[in-house]
Amino acid sequence: MSKILRVNMTDLTAKYEDVPEKYKNWGGRGLTSFITLEEVPPTCHPLGPNNKVTLAPGMVTGTPAPSSGRISVGGKSPLTGTIKETNAGTPFSQHLARLGIKAVVVEGQPKENGKFWLLKVDKEGAELLPADEYVGKGLYEVYPALFDRFGKKAAIMGIGVAGEMKMAMAGVCFNDIDGRPSRYSGRGGMGAVLGSKGLKFIVADDTGGPGVDIADKDLFDTGRKKLTEALRTHGVTKEGGGLNTYGTAVLINILNEAGGLPTRNFSSGEFEGASKISGEAIAEGVKQRGGAGTMGHPCHPGCIIQCSNIWPKPDGTEHVSVIEYESDWALGANCGIDDLDVIAELIWLCNDYGLDTIESGGTIAVAMEGGLAEFGDGQKAIELMHEIGKGTPLGRILGQGAAFTGKALGVVRVPGVKGQNMPAYAPRAIKGIGVTYATTPMGADHTAGYTIGPEIMSVGGKVDPLEVEGKAEISRNLQAATAFLDSTGYCLFTAFAIMDIPEGLEGMVETCNAVLGTKWTVDDVGEIGKEVLKRERAFNEAAGFTKADDRLPEFMYYEPLPPHNTVWDVPDEMLDQVWEL
Amino acid sequence: MIEIHLYGKLRRFTSSRAPTGDSIVRVPLEEGDTIADVLKRIGISLEEVGSNIFRNHKYSTLSRKVEEGDRLGVFPDDMQLLYKWYFQKEDDQG
Numbered sequence: 207m208s209k210i211l212r213v214n215m216t217d218l219t220a221k222y223e224d225v226p227e228k229y230k231n232w233g234g235r236g237l238t239s240f241i242t243l244e245e246v247p248p249t250c251h252p253l254g255p256n257n258k259v260t261l262a263p264g265m266v267t268g269t270p271a272p273s274s275g276r277i278s279v280g281g282k283s284p285l286t287g288t289i290k291e292t293n294a295g296t297p298f299s300q301h302l303a304r305l306g307i308k309a310v311v312v313e314g315q316p317k318e319n320g321k322f323w324l325l326k327v328d329k330e331g332a333e334l335l336p337a338d339e340y341v342g343k344g345l346y347e348v349y350p351a352l353f354d355r356f357g358k359k360a361a362i363m364g365i366g367v368a369g370e371m372k373m374a375m376a377g378v379c380f381n382d383i384d385g386r387p388s389r390y391s392g393r394g395g396m397g398a399v400l401g402s403k404g405l406k407f408i409v410a411d412d413t414g415g416p417g418v419d420i421a422d423k424d425l426f427d428t429g430r431k432k433l434t435e436a437l438r439t440h441g442v443t444k445e446g447g448g449l450n451t452y453g454t455a456v457l458i459n460i461l462n463e464a465g466g467l468p469t470r471n472f473s474s475g476e477f478e479g480a481s482k483i484s485g486e487a488i489a490e491g492v493k494q495r496g497g498a499g500t501m502g503h504p505c506h507p508g509c510i511i512q513c514s515n516i517w518p519k520p521d522g523t524e525h526v527s528v529i530e531y532e533s534d535w536a537l538g539a540n541c542g543i544d545d546l547d548v549i550a551e552l553i554w555l556c557n558d559y560g561l562d563t564i565e566s567g568g569t570i571a572v573a574m575e576g577g578l579a580e581f582g583d584g585q586k587a588i589e590l591m592h593e594i595g596k597g598t599p600l601g602r603i604l605g606q607g608a609a610f611t612g613k614a615l616g617v618v619r620v621p622g623v624k625g626q627n628m629p630a631y632a633p634r635a636i637k638g639i640g641v642t643y644a645t646t647p648m649g650a651d652h653t654a655g656y657t658i659g660p661e662i663m664s665v666g667g668k669v670d671p672l673e674v675e676g677k678a679e680i681s682r683n684l685q686a687a688t689a690f691l692d693s694t695g696y697c698l699f700t701a702f703a704i705m706d707i708p709e710g711l712e713g714m715v716e717t718c719n720a721v722l723g724t725k726w727t728v729d730d731v732g733e734i735g736k737e738v739l740k741r742e743r744a745f746n747e748a749a750g751f752t753k754a755d756d757r758l759p760e761f762m763y764y765e766p767l768p769p770h771n772t773v774w775d776v777p778d779e780m781l782d783q784v785w786e787l
Numbered sequence: 788m789i790e791i792h793l794y795g796k797l798r799r800f801t802s803s804r805a806p807t808g809d810s811i812v813r814v815p816l817e818e819g820d821t822i823a824d825v826l827k828r829i830g831i832s833l834e835e836v837g838s839n840i841f842r843n844h845k846y847s848t849l850s851r852k853v854e855e856g857d858r859l860g861v862f863p864d865d866m867q868l869l870y871k872w873y874f875q876k877e878d879d880q881g
């Protein structure tokens with residue numbers, strides 16, 4: 207029987223509770239958003255004692271289902287003030303699930319400021335230990351020390367110095383398959399919320415744990431096989447396919463061709479240095495330099511897509527894992543930087559300090575716009591990152607994200623929604639993604655519903671990225687589908703295969719039914735997703751958000767974006783239609 | 788003359804194949820040419836071409852007509868990514 211682990215940081219206790227009936231069929235994002243809506247006062251201060259952080263593995267996480275090791279981290283975001291769910295793929299999620307933990311709820315706040323704790327969870331139970339010895343250090347130094355102390359079999363959630371300093375772009379870090387501090391639930395500053403609660407690490411070890419109950423083993427095997435087959439045959443997800451060969455950064459060249467690769471703080475949709483930082487360039491660099499360089503790396507055991515990579519230094523030693531599309535773009539094209547070694551270093555610093563790469567890149571770009579550096583100046587970008595890590599007065603400003611930095615520097619061109627900087631798709635060129643940026647409960651977030659798919663990447667080409675018509679419906683359906691997927695524990699990238707191969711989606715739903723004992727069909731997916739969206743929307747409304755917040759920044763309405771030279775012209779009414787669920 | 792930018796495995800149809808640079812073929816235009824026509828003329832089998840085809844940065848189908856001075860960007864079938872969940876059927880119709 208799975209449990210909820212409630213960690214109270216006010217009285218420093220960790221207790222197991224039964225899972226209430228209403229939460230039984232939820233996991234991942236569906237569960238974190240449900241608990242947040244039920245337990246967190248929407249108007250609370252995100253860094254105060256009444257906010258809570260919920261961590262939840264997906265519905266099928268911890269089972270042999272392929273590519274299913276995602277964890278959701280939810281609560282109220284200090285970056286946006288909205289509800290937040292941000293997920294990552296990591297062995298940590300599998301450990302929690304196999305320990306029979308459906309969710310960890312972290313609440314309260316220690317009376318003593320500046321003290322930090324470590325939660326140790328294993329089959330014997332859960333206890334809080336002092337963690338002060340790890341404070342103020344980089345995560346690349348601390349993670350190996352923790353693995354030495356708790357054993358290589360353990361898995362670790364942590365926050366870096368950015369979280370300790372309660373920066374709104376502090377992420378929540380998880381180890382990858384080899385123990386690197388490199389998989390982030392990056393968005394929305396949830397690392398700062400954990401910092402405000404003094405919880406620095408959770409160390410989980412599933413050795414001897416009960417494992418995940420599967421209600422119907424035969425059904426599970428049937429579903430798992432269908433999904434595995436779909437992933438193994440689809441051109442994008444199979445071994446030797448697009449993701450496995452080039453990583454997610456394969457999108458750099460594609461978005462550049464589409465005129466939708468945001469460049470130099472969203473002032474152009476085309477980057478002249480794109481080919482130098484593309485997925486193909488990464489694969490080539492890995493091949494030529496050899497050594498530790500790896501393409502087709504899995505972030506957690508059981509991923510058969512394996513889109514991750516390890517970027518080597520010129521001498522072949524390891525520099526960083528992972529250069530994925532969003533990080534590559536945020537710290538590359540968006541800052542006018544076309545050098546993969548500089549981008550690798552910036553990603554390494556984000557991982558070490560505990561920062562979201564997307565918000566970091568967005569912030570540096572706004573800082574460049576504000577005159578703190580020239581676009582393209584990689585060395586200066588690295589210096590700015592150190593300011594953040596060291597917590598200098600300037601660093602404390604930058605660490606609050608792009609919108610805050612823009613205010614501090616008097617910058618008008620701040621490409622965010624609800625305080626969160628946009629990811630790697632230019633909404634003036636790809637209108638549908640703009641609809642999602644504007645309307646998702648998360649603040650500008652691409653994973654909330656990729657209209658990128660039908661607009662840029664679909665077969666047939668009936669959806670024109672520059673057309674306005676019909677975008678609300680597309681965005682609504684995709685947001686719902688994504689909310690479901692984010693609840694299952696499956697990686698978003700399984701979507702390529704399940705959208706094209708109907709048996710794949712069937713198999714996915716069957717594995718969920720097999721674990722939960724539900725009787726869902728593929729037609730229920732959209733409705734389940736909508737339930738999640740409705741709860742998230744309800745939280746935001748109670749927190750004071752209105753449809754006036756579901757808008758893109760004003761400059762996009764009057765400033766045309768090259769090469770298409772189009773402005774943002776989706777009517778407000780259409781944005782509002784997204785929420786006619 | 789039009790300019791075709793090729794990516795991934797399609798770069799082999801050009802003389803500049805470096806994956807870190809631009810692989811470009813310039814092709815003279817013939818009356819009534821579609822994107823499919825010019826791709827076939829330079830030896831590319833349409834089976835290798837994915838749905839990620841751009842004409843002057845606009846997402847295009849293979850049947851779209853090309854004009855003098857156009858710039859095409861063409862990606863192979865293993866480089867087409869992400870969601871078309873609810874839209875595939877719509878896309879495939881008509």
Ligand code: SF4
Nearest residue numbers: 295505509511513697
């Ligand atoms: S596809 Fe990539 S991000 Fe997804 S689980 Fe696999 S390695 Fe991780």
